[in-house]
Amino acid sequence: MLSELQKQKFIKLFSMYDACSNGHLDRKDFEAIVNKAARIKNWSSRSAKYQTLFYKYIDKWEGLEKTASQGKNHQVTLTEWLIYHEALIQDPQRYEAQVQEAMDLVFDIFDDDGNGEISMEEWASFLSLYNISPVYSEFIFPILDQNQDGALHKDNLLELIRTFYFSDDPEAVGNLIFGPFRY
Numbered sequence: 001m002l003s004e005l006q007k008q009k010f011i012k013l014f015s016m017y018d019a020c021s022n023g024h025l026d027r028k029d030f031e032a033i034v035n036k037a038a039r040i041k042n043w044s045s046r047s048a049k050y051q052t053l054f055y056k057y058i059d060k061w062e063g064l065e066k067t068a069s070q071g072k073n074h075q076v077t078l079t080e081w082l083i084y085h086e087a088l089i090q091d092p093q094r095y096e097a098q099v100q101e102a103m104d105l106v107f108d109i110f111d112d113d114g115n116g117e118i119s120m121e122e123w124a125s126f127l128s129l130y131n132i133s134p135v136y137s138e139f140i141f142p143i144l145d146q147n148q149d150g151a152l153h154k155d156n157l158l159e160l161i162r163t164f165y166f167s168d169d170p171e172a173v174g175n176l177i178f179g180p181f182r183y
């Protein structure tokens, strides 16, 4: 069973994907995220980057829908989302694959110079893509950046995300990766 803390974090994650803020997830939310990424990055909807991202996010949605949705209504509810994540963290292979894929998306979109590092400004853009005010980056990033070199490497982020998904320690730094999460 998910602990109360884990539940709070997965609800936070749900709210990040609920781009249309209507309390359930569907294909439109994933399209909205791609369109927002295009606005942030100034990509035309005909550009190759846009098209690639669009298909990746639709693929992501279809995978989620197939696994998580228990009805045939093309929606994923919060309850289904929580059940999905409870199963996900008990399946190391699926967890690794999914997080690796999500991380590749983050770097595809935000690591402009392709050096495998994300800066505070890039993290702020990432937060704004997912319905979170970019102002949090200023407060969170220095805590996440544990060696204080102004950058998060892919390995750092993977470790922080692991904490976000698995940890039941209220003080764990990784809990804060996407900003405040308590409701």
Ligand SMILES: [Ca+2]
Pocket: 017, 018, 019, 020, 021, 022, 023, 024, 025, 026, 029
């Ligand atoms: Ca929605």
Ligand SMILES: [Ca+2]
Pocket: 110, 111, 112, 113, 114, 115, 116, 117, 118, 119
């Ligand atoms: Ca970079």
Ligand SMILES: [Ca+2]
Pocket: 145, 146, 147, 148, 149, 150, 151, 152, 153, 156
């Ligand atoms: Ca660092």
